[in-house]
Amino acid sequence: MPQKQFSFLKLGLFFFIPFCLVIIVKFGINKMNSSEPSYQEYASSNTLSKTIIPDKIDYIFDVKPILSDRCYLCHGPDEGTREAGLRLDIKENAFGAIGENLDRHAIIPGDLENSQLVFRINNPDQEKIMPPVHSNLTLSDYEKKVLTKWVEQGAEWKDHWAFIPPTKPNVPEIENNILAANEIDNFIINKLSQKGLTPSEKATKEKLIRRVYFDLTGLPPTLHDLDSFLQDQSESAYEKVVDKLLASEAYGERMTSEWLDVARYADTHGYQDDLERVMWPWRDWVIHAYNKNLPYDEFIKWQLAGDLLPEATLEQIVATGFNRNHKITQEGGVIDEEYRVEYVMDRTNTTAKALLGLTMECARCHDHKYDPISMEEFYGFYSFFNQLKEKGQIGYSEIPKPNIEITPKEIEDVLSFIKMPDSIEKVNLMVMKEDDDFKRKTHILGRGVYDNPTEEVEFSTPAALLEFTDKYDKNRLGLANWFFDEKNPLTARVAVNRLWQQMFGVGLVASMADFGNQGDLPSHPELLDWLAITYRQDGWDTKKMLKRIAMSQTYQQTSKTTPKLQTTDPNNVYLARNTRAKLTAEMIRDNALSVSGLLVEKVGGPSVKPYQPDGLWAETTSGQGLTKYIPDTGESLHRRSLYTFWKRTVPPPSMTTFDAASRDDCTVQRQKTSTPLQALVMLNDPQLIEASQTLAVEMLNKSELSDEERITSIFRKITSRNPDSSELNNLLEFLENSENNFNP
Amino acid sequence: MEEHLKHHLNNNRRHFLKKVGLGIGGLAAASMIDPFNMFSKGSSVNPTGLNLPHFAPKAKRVIYLFQSGGPSQLDLFDYKPMLNKMRGQDLPDSVRKGQRLTGMTSGQERFPLVGSNFKFNQYGESRAWVSEVMPYTAKIVDELCFIKTMHTEAINHDPAITFFQTGSQQSGRPSIGAWMSYGLGSLNDNLPTFSVLLSRGSGRPFGQPLYSRLWGNGFLSSLHQGVQYRAGKDPVLYLKDPEGMSRSERRKMLDHLSELNQKQEQEFGDPEINSRIAQYEMAYRMQTSVPETMNIDEEPDHIIQMYGADSMIPGTYAANCLLARRLIEKDVRFVQLYHMGWDQHDNLPTQLSGQAKDVDQATAALIMDLKQRGLLDDTLVIWGGEFGRTNYSQGALTDTTYGRDHHPRCFTMFMAGGGIKPGFTYGETDEFGYNIAKDPMHVHDLQATLMHLTGIDHTKFTYKHQGRRFRLTDIAGHVNHDILS
Secondary structure, three states: OOOOOOOHHHHHHHHHHHHHHHHHHHHHOOOOOOOOOOHHHHHHHOHHHHHOOOOOOOHHHHHHHHHHHHOHHHHOOOHHHOOOOOOOOOHHHHHOEEOOOOOEEOOOOOOOOOEHHHHHHOOOOOOOOOOOHHHOOOOOHHHHHHHHHHHHOOOOOOOOHHHOOOOOOOOOOOOOHHHOOOHHHHHHHHHHHHOOOOOOOEOOHHHHHHHHHHHHHOOOOOHHHHHHHHHOOOOOHHHHHHHHHHHOHHHHHHHHHHHHHHOOOOOEOEOOOOOEOOOHHHHHHHHHHHHOOOOHHHHHHHHHHHHHOOOOOHHHHHHHHHHHOOOEEOOOOOOHHHHHHHHHHHHHHHHHHHHHOOOHHHHHOOOOOOOOOOHHHHHHHHHHHOOOOOOOEOOOOOOOOOEEEEOHHHHHHOOOOOOOOOOOOOEEEEOOOOOOOOOOOEEEEHHHOOOOEEEEEOOOOOOOOOOOOOOOOOOHHHHHHHHOOOOOOOHHHHHHHHHHHHHHOOOOOOOOOOOOOOOOOOOOHHHHHHHHHHHHHOOOOHHHHHHHHHHOHHHHEOOOOOHHHHHHOOOOOOOOOOOOOOOOHHHHHHHHHHHOOOOOOOOOOOOEOOOOOOOOOOOOOOOOOOOOOOOOOHHHHHOOHHHEOOOOOOOOHHHHOOOOOOOOOOOOOOOOOOOHHHHHHHHHOHHHHHHHHHHHHHHHOOOOOOHHHHHHHHHHHHHOOOOOHHHHHHHHHHHHHHHHHOOO | OOHHHHHHHHHHHHHHHHHOOOOHHHHHHHHHOOHHHOOEOOOOOOOOOOOOOOOOOOOOEEEEEEEOOOOOHHHOOOOOHHHHHOOOOEOOHHHHOOOOOOOOOOOOOOOEEOOOOOOEEEEOOOOEEEEOOOHHHHHOHHHEEEEEEEEOOOOOHHHHHHHHHHOOOOOOOOOHHHHHHHHHOEOOOOOOOEEEEEEOOOOOOOOOOOOHHHHOOOOOOHHHOOEEEOOOOOOOOOOOOOOOOOHHHHHHHHHHHHHHHHHHHHHHOOHHHHHHHHHHHHHHHHHHHHHHHHOOOOOOHHHHHHHOHHHHOOOOHHHHHHHHHHHHHOOOOEEEEEEOOOOOOOOHHHHHHHHHHHHHHHHHHHHHHHHHOOOHHHEEEEEEOOOEEEEEEEOOOOOOOOEEEEEOOOEEEEEEEOOEOOOEEEOEEOOOOOOEEEOOEEHHHHHHHHHHHOOOOOOOOOEEEOOEEEOOOOOOOOOOHHHEO
């Protein structure tokens, strides 16, 4: 770090800058949110909806969330724990006869007296009440009334929305078409007017450019970018910016940051001694794939089954590294099969969570408690990933098989996106690769335990979603095609929901990881389906979809809230404004590097080691593997944060403090917290201080500027806007007082 | 805090509250953004909205002295003369009963039984057996409750330690301390609720590694993550201000920052901004409170002597025990220590002596120090590792040395303090020290009991994540009422 002798004035500025950097998180980008809002939370946080029973009870919105959450544990999909033979997740059973003599019914539409469900939930007898006392589950008065009224109104039944394939809804007509930039706005405004709300005004140009820069590239606009945009009075000024960003290399890096969480990417094996691994060539492929706008279906098919494609290219095989990013152990003494099974589990769960938005892992040890996924179906799905010749326990200097060797020759010929330094002769990358003559039989594992195989299963998928018929090959490629079957109800919805989450902070389905019965309901079901189908019809064109979202008026609204909105829609479910969100861990650091001019904009290559507090690796190591963190020198100190070396057992603290995912397993939604440790990083992280110093030096060298001009300029760099007079005074006063405190 | 700064801060806060429109009537609302109450449950509404504790707690605070690697119960507490008699003979299959072995000994042709090379004696009124390597512990056995029949499911370090700390062998769930922080909040306004201290064993300096996820928050808010206290100039990461930054300067900076943030809050109306302002204040207070806590200069000589000379050396187990007491004195809810190096696959007699020397005096001192301050009554102390060790030798057995592999079926832990029956031994192992003869206690039982002591019904304390209600004890665990006082 530069250690400069600062003059009187310089000292003041030196301390002013880190402070300014602190502000970035506060209002730099007008996006900030605390916890994950959900429809249910919203509904329950709204006092009105808590006390007022709807006139017409809706099964999907009002009833099923209660049944699923309080009743399915014993009356749901899991046969193993089903009580009284009653299951409430399937209509025939819920309405069928129960009891030893088949003389009773849980639900008789319209008949309150004879419906056991009504009788039991309202029963004051502690022996009879449902849910039973020992379950620790209860129903509120409101919930009892909803269920009762539903039966009274005839117990109308609908299947779970997410398991029905989407159809393209008509775009709603809205009264004031001038408010709509594209179809997204029609859906949003239509819903707003139903709720008696109206959209907000457009964000200022400064806010807008900053927002879209971070969302699409993860970086702030430079002053030059900002000025050109402000000066461009043409109607297409904003669109030009969006197009430019989508065409920039930083776009691929930003998208990759998100995908690395999903893919649980890391630079170490993750268990115990946590040895180093080389997966960064796969990461380089992801950046490349995004930047060339590889259609989403191919993006996924290559990652799942690139090796099985006809005449698979080397690039397609590199893409399969996706499913080798799971942790791998070298711990002495582990039982090989125990861990091999864990790796297959990981691939199964990651694929299901990332592409289907389902908590399929719940069906590892028993039938799923809430969703229609049996244990047999789980292991049928698992069997696709169970076909590698791989080891559970690897040696200390072993590159797990299967892997491919990548040489400079191959890079030159077909893999030019891999940024291999000259100092490296070759790398071996773990990939998915099956031997033709090798097929492993898959058995259900009793209680999910590796040494308890029971009945054999075939390749299959959960039938409630879409049956795995003979038209698909019986391998991962067949599975990959199954995902992109037009009848698959989830793939497209989950994909557009992820893009929506990236742009708005929260998905249309807030529970990104759970589209099942326990998940959140979509805030705008029709919009979700319209986007899903449109994405597919557009040939899974990701840039086009992001542009569509960015161009909507909904996205361009201000994020200012009003007392009225805070009361009616505190979590901004209906988007009468944009949502304030925090910068991600990567953005916080990249922003500091960028505005201070330190950022080295080099794409790809081996992961790098920027500053990290001394001793973190050393104090927990066994002496094997990566025992000491030695920061890089030169340009590697200032690369974008997605390139920061990720040691799973001791991840970089400045990143994890800001809610970066652990990379232990697939993460589709990060936490958004506010903690004092974050404040400490902002105040004292050497990286931020160095950035401050650098920025200060640059400003101080402009001797023609006054303090006021310097502050204004720095403020603008950091926040993309000018300070108003009170802000300027605040900072000038601070600068003045700071100077008085130092005796040079 | 210096008086004038305090005054300034209070003024600033008043100003702030006034600005955001909170009069005196808005007390409840004010406490939500009260920076002095950020970690704290205090007297106001429990920020988690949980109805906790479920019943009156016996222990308000917990110190968990984790002995990482798997200390040999057979050389410390579980005295088995039969093993000395049968030294060198094979472990009978009738005893092993199909127990799976780690890959380190599964290939061994023979499993020669080995008794401890250390002498055992009975101590105190409770007549507890303790080996000669733990002389200080021997003196306080009447304060301790030994559990001889701990058992676990994992046979390797990573899954076993993860299981103990989070209730699951696979990573991703919150650590016990995080659950406590989430459920019970803080008793302290200036220090993190869940504090973590690490030390390295001298018996086996490079034993098993640790992983920061062991004190992670899992799916709980990262507010509940364990905060590591470290030896050296930056006791909590990023705590130390840059060179040349005075406290008053930092204060001033935060005041200016706060003013700018308040302005934003007024413009955007986002309550999250108030929370952020409060977090900066908490960070500022930690900058004073943490170094104060870490500074043992004020400890009198007799206390240093009690914990042993090592307690003067930052980063040792003894120093960490002393710090644990200082944290507990400040009402920190959960203090988690890890002492590494208890993995004696070979050369056990030498290695174990070193490990025992690291922890024996300081552990005993900590317990007695808490007692003399009246803190032991409502502080629970737990000592133990992730599994035990085999009754047969790993590798060659010679007259002077042997090793022991991991053993999940039975091992010894001890507890003391808040709500625990002192001078008591629970459970018995068979004469081979291989199986449980009477009264087993599973890892989930320990977790359930720990929660019970802190006023929590472990079956009711859940967190809903991705549609499922998760518990520390998963779907198992029973409170062990026999060890409660």
